[in-house]
Amino acid sequence: MAPSLAIIGAGMGGLTLAAALHQRGIAARIYEQAPRFVRLGAGIQMSPNAMRVLRGIGLEPRIRATAFQPRSWTNRDWDTGALTNELPLGADAEAKYGAPYLLMHRGDLHEALASCVPSECIALDKKLVELDWRGDGVALRFADGTSARADAVVAADGIHSRVRELWLGAETTNATGRVAYRTTFPAALLQGFAIDQCCKWWGPDRHIVIYYVTSNRDEVYFVTSVPEPEFTVESWSATGDLGDRRSRSPAPLGRRRDGAARRRRASDDAIHGAGRGLGDGGCRRAQPLHRGCARRHAGGLCPLRDGPPRTHRAHPRHLVAEHLHAAAGQSGLGLWL
């Protein structure tokens, strides 16, 4: 009889693993604590490395159809709009790295991954609380009082991995003292105002990243990282206070606050008996934000080209702010600069 495998967590890592195993005829059962999947308002950058994995599980055509392939990643000064450097990400980069660099909505990626896993292999509303290692496998216990058994278990339960805690003991994560505010909004709300395809705005101690998340450029993602050491709640859905943020910072902020960014202490031991750690849950190294699932971007920055695209040469920060504010204000998302 084929061994049974339990994957804890139906995030990007857990679903990708289950899809890859399913493709090879190996059934794995995922246990996810959330009662349902929701489409979080957030984007994700898929580097060529990550795209090769999606290609391997047959998702490339679907992802290409929905995601946006930017010509480049531009970097700009926060106050003047000056282009400081530009990383090519279009056809040339794709030829060089053998796969595209794509920008997409997290919900679209999650949905695509979930479509590769038979629904009967995903058990929702199953929060793992205990693991009992026996000679003949692993007994799993869930918060709702139910239990299950598997020959092996994979921890794909994120940075606060319960499985990892059960293997390695309680650990603390280190707060970075920074908070990511994010939102997605319909591009129509920009009322024709041109933005870069993918841009990072660099301030002295904070940044904004903004890019399209759909192939037809009808949706925009906005995320920032701001120093806020006193805020320690960690969440993907906590709501920021606009008035509070406005009074403290001139920097651009979105409505959703992704909670305090954290790093897990480096560990050489994310493997235990019949268990394996994956993604943020099994991270063997402390990892900077934006690196967990794809691990690294396609390459280094290239020299400044002849001049910035017209869109921002004529639109320094206050004009960009005006348009983004207007757009997000109409969507009720509370984006402002």
Ligand SMILES: Cc1cc2nc3c(=O)[nH]c(=O)nc-3n(C[C@H](O)[C@H](O)[C@H](O)COP(=O)(O)OP(=O)(O)OC[C@H]3O[C@@H](n4cnc5c(N)ncnc54)[C@H](O)[C@@H]3O)c2cc1C
């Ligand atoms: C603001 C921000 C921007 C980012 N941008 C990028 C980017 O552009 N590109 C990129 O590659 N990466 C990016 N990352 C990193 C990336 O999002 C993570 O590395 C990735 O989501 C980790 O995937 P995972 O499957 O390991 O964990 P998660 O996605 O955290 O999934 C863990 C799953 O396990 C479930 N779970 C947790 N505990 C239990 C339990 N006890 N029982 C059952 N289920 C449980 C959770 O509900 C969740 O569904 C970003 C991160 C942040 C915070």
